[in-house]
Amino acid sequence: MKNRAYALINILGLAIGMAACLMILLFVRYELSFDRWLPNSENIYQLQTWYHDHQTGEDQNLQMAAYAAGSALKKDYPQVERMVYVSAGGFTVIRNGEAIAVDNGSLVSGPFFDIFQFPLVKGDPRTALKDVGSVALSESQAQKLFGSEDPIGKTLTVMLRGKPVDHRVTAVFKDLPKNSHMKFNMVARYDPVTYWAEQTEFLTQWGWQSGWWYAALKPGSDPKVIAADEKAWEKRNIPDETFGDRKYNQGDDSDYHLVNVRDVHLGKAQNGASTPGNDRRTILTFGVIALLILGMACVNFTNLSTARASQRAREVALRKVLGAARPQLIVQFVGESIIVATIAMMVALALVELLAPGFSRFLDADLDLHYFGRDGILLPVFALVLLVGLLGGLYPAFFLSRFQPSAVLKANRSAAETPGSGRLRNILVVGQFAVSIGLIICTAIVYTQTVYARTTDPGYQREGLLQLTGAARRQIVPLSDTLVAEISRVNGVKSVGRSSIGIATTNSSNTGISVPGKAEAVTLGTYSVDTKFFDTMGIKLIAGRSFDTARPMDDATLPFPEDKAAEQAFVARGANVVINELGAKRLGFRNPADAVGKQFKGGGFGTPDELGLVPINIIGVVQDSRFRSIREPLEPIMFRYAKNNLDAILVRYSSANPDKVRSDVEQVWKRIVSDAPFDAKFSEDIIEKLYKAEDARAKTFAGFAVLAVIVGCLGLFGLATFTAERRTKEIGIRKVMGARSRDIVRLLVWQFTRPVIIANLIAWPIAWYVMRDWLNTFDDRIALGPTPFLAAGLLALLIAIGTIAVHAIRVASANPIRALRYE
Incomplete structure (x- = not known):
């Protein structure tokens, strides 16, 4: 007191x-x-695929693994007690004639609850997903679909590959906590062999990742034993494949890792994740x-x-x-x-x-x-x-x-x-402000990079774009021409394009291109688009031309299910493609225009390997576009014109009322595709969600920087108060001897701003090193210039001066008689 x-x-x-x-x-x-809350979590592992592209040096570590990989693991290692394959994607459920989208819904290949012992509200975990056609729901999803009714034994119609399939509800489990890398609202048992009967290569191809494998090891088993045998296991199981006149093996660029479920969230592999990790x-x-x-x-x-x-x-x-x-x-x-x-x-x-x-x-x-x-x-x-x-x-x-x-x-x-206590205090003040300045610098750089990520030119026009996506592609494709034509008539809509790649979509597809003179195939991303895609997205044509419906060679659409005669005819005639600038560079062209008219051979068109490579003719080059996060490397892409391999419909509008356009598009959708839920997002909202984690990190840094500055200022204010009190007589004598108030203020301010200047010299190199390392995690980033360092130093100096100046002025303005009187 x-x-x-x-x-x-x-x-x-x-x-x-x-x-x-x-x-x-x-x-x-x-x-x-x-996932530490999960029973038996110490014995549950996720099979991951880690890729290293030795052409570019880039790494892509996936949480997913091919179906064939999990089957081979279960076959070869007796340590594996049980395994289950969990498909990626969501569900469309038909309930009372209404199409309802179920996020975080998955198909599973086996008795799921034998591995994941989720707490069940209703049902028996031993029999819940024992049979194909059975389904388990989370509490919230059961409430959404059935209300207050008891869902056990009820029939639920699920759209699978474009067809309605009845499932029987056998269990309801508690909503999973947020501290889980898994987000399940609905789990349905299926038979992969029957499900993929039209695309049997899914079951055998090692390069097709479309879900996650989970393994329960026997208690006491050491996953390091399996890891030590990985290379030999790959050699035993991954077959050599033929690419033109070359042979290659999927295992050359990939490694397989068993990662404990408790380590998935913070693990090295964050691509292909069901939920964003850290x-x-x-x-x-x-x-x-x-x-x-x-x-x-x-x-x-x-x-x-x-x-x-x-x-x-x-x-x-x-x-x-x-x-x-x-x-x-x-x-x-x-x-x-x-x-x-x-x-x-x-x-x-x-x-x-x-x-x-x-x-x-x-x-x-x-x-x-x-x-x-x-x-x-x-x-x-x-x-x-x-x-x-x-x-x-x-x-x-x-x-x-x-x-x-x-x-x-x-x-x-x-x-x-x-003696020496004053020097110690100065050292501690220097340390305090070095921390504050460092945090201010980091905050400024993190915030600037976050803003840059949201606002930098992605290679397409972000504003005025509405993206329609969903898991009901099979229902949409037969009606897509009608759907696109009707959406185009909506007031305010300028154009509509279709693509298998959209803004921040999670799908990824690539193929090899055989280049004369190169020992290995060049890997390019391969995606389907229609003739309106580039205009709708605002992607500029650099050289050549775009796709044209009047030119049969431009159309690379193949019938589905497979038609061998059509596939043979397609391989014989070849296809026209459009590539982006980076794709032209990877193929060996310095000038994008030089790529136009050149011919290569490659895959990625959905034709069987035994038919050989498809002749490819490059008809145009478009500018590079960044469809995914700025953290991920820019992708070299080959676009092909196809009508039945589409994941996104893009709508370009010019209306001043975007919500009205969205509402009108929704009405068209529900009228034409009644059995598919409507899912449309504005491009700005998609980008905001894409960088939500970065934005949160920037704001958190800012909050802690403010706290650090407050704590530093409190200490500085206290020191200034006690120092001024201790030097009261000194200040009085200086004033009697002719010193002006501003001289006294300058003396006191300099005493406390000098440590701040020294603190800058300490903080700058440390912050530069830390921020350079952080910025290197982005594929595209801001330049690490001097501005944030100088600004942070100046701000800290002004804060320090402001903290002590008022007190210094009060002391300097005091009557020296009061300071010099004794007793």
Whole structure:
């Protein structure tokens, strides 16, 4: 109560540091808890496929694996007790005549609940998915489809490959928690052999990934034994294939890894994930930031304690004269420190209670705050109080107990300053502001890169674009011509295009192109488009021409189901294609125009390998377009004109009322494709969702940077206050000797801004190194120029000056008589 300002600065600074530390503790614990709630999780593994393109050096690590890979694994290793294949995609359900989209729905090849022991609300896990045609629903999905009715035994019509198939509901499981890499609302048992009867190559091709394999190993089995045999296993099982006159093997560029389900969320493989994961470096970064802020708060405590120590010199001296030993004084001062830390922790817990729900919603996570139990934070709270109390109070305790009574009490001295303590405080202030400046720099760069990712030219016109997607491609394809024609008539619609690649779609397809003079085939992405796609997307033609419906060679549509005669005729005549600029470069052309008219041979048209490669004629080159995240490498693409391999319908509109256009398009959709749910998103919304994680990271960095600056300013303000008080007589003498108020202000300001300038020299190289490493995770990124570094340094300097200037002006303006009077 006697030193309110000192107590307030210490308690508030420590409370902010502790609250930040606890919030990050909750976040880190949540990220590390993924799938640990799952029974037998220590024995459940996901089979992943990690690709390395030795032509470009790029890595693409998939959580998916080919159907053939899982079958071979189960066959070769007795350690594998059970395996199940989980298909990617969603479902369309017909309920009371209405088409309903079911997100996160999957087909499974076996008794799913034998591996994933989800808590069931209704049904028997031993028989729930025993038979083909049985289906299990999550609680929320069951409520959505059946309301208050008991769904067990009810029939549910599911659209599979364009045909309605009845399924019997056999189980309802609890909604999965957010801390799971799996998001299932509906799981249906199917027979892969029957399902893929029209495309049997799915069951045998090692390059076709369309789902996830999960294996339950026998208790006590070591997955490292399987990993050690991986190369030999690949050689035994992956057959050589023929590409023209060359032989290749799918295993040459791929490795297969069994990854425990608890490690999938933060694992190396994040492509082909059912839900977005995270990386350990991000978790570590936030943990380090929290510790730095807590450290800054402890530094404040140490600095203010040593600065205030001079005022407690007589107290220490008198205690020693009256018989107090140094260990007793150390215990007293450490005890004071722990008491202050305890009070600060009470304030911190109040802050966490208030902020945790909002922080949880912001991160879309379940950050539950419990004090007791296995997930309770009571033990970390006690540990943090003890740690902070010792870190903040140990040095001041040794420092204060060092005073000699004779030196302090002679000549009635009430103050003392140990040599070197001022230098220590300056070093600590430098460290504090180095952290603050570093965080400001990182925040500026992360935010700028995030804005750049959302706004940089993707190679197509983002504004005024509506994308229609869905899992009901089989229903749409026969009616797509009619659908496109009707949508084109909607008021405000300028053009409509179709494609198997759209904005941030998850599908990926590539093929090899045989280039004369090159020993290996050149890999290009291969996607179907119609003749309106490039105009609708706003993709510019660089050279040559686009597809034309009047030219039969442009049409690469093949009948489905397969027609051998049509396929043979197609391979004999060949096809015209359009490539992008990067594709032309990969094929060996410096100038895109040089690629026009050139002929190659390649695959990717859906024809059987035994028919040989398809002659390809390049008719045009379009500009590069980035359809996926800016983190992923730009894809070299070969476009082909086909009408029956489409995943997205793109609608270009010019209306000032986009919602009206969407509503009108929806009416057309429901009238023509009544058995397929309508799913349309504006391109701006798709991009916002694509970079949602980056945006959250930028805002979180900004929040912690602000906290760091606040803690640093609190300490600086406290130091300035005590320094000014200690130098009161010095300032009075300077004024009597003729110093002006502005000279005094400049003297005090310079004393505290000099450490900030030094802090810049420390923070800049560290922040540059860290941010360079982070920016390298993006395929396209901003230049790491001097602007954020200079701006952060200037901002920190202005904040420091603003923190102490008002106090310095007040002290400098005081009457020197009050400062110089004695007793």
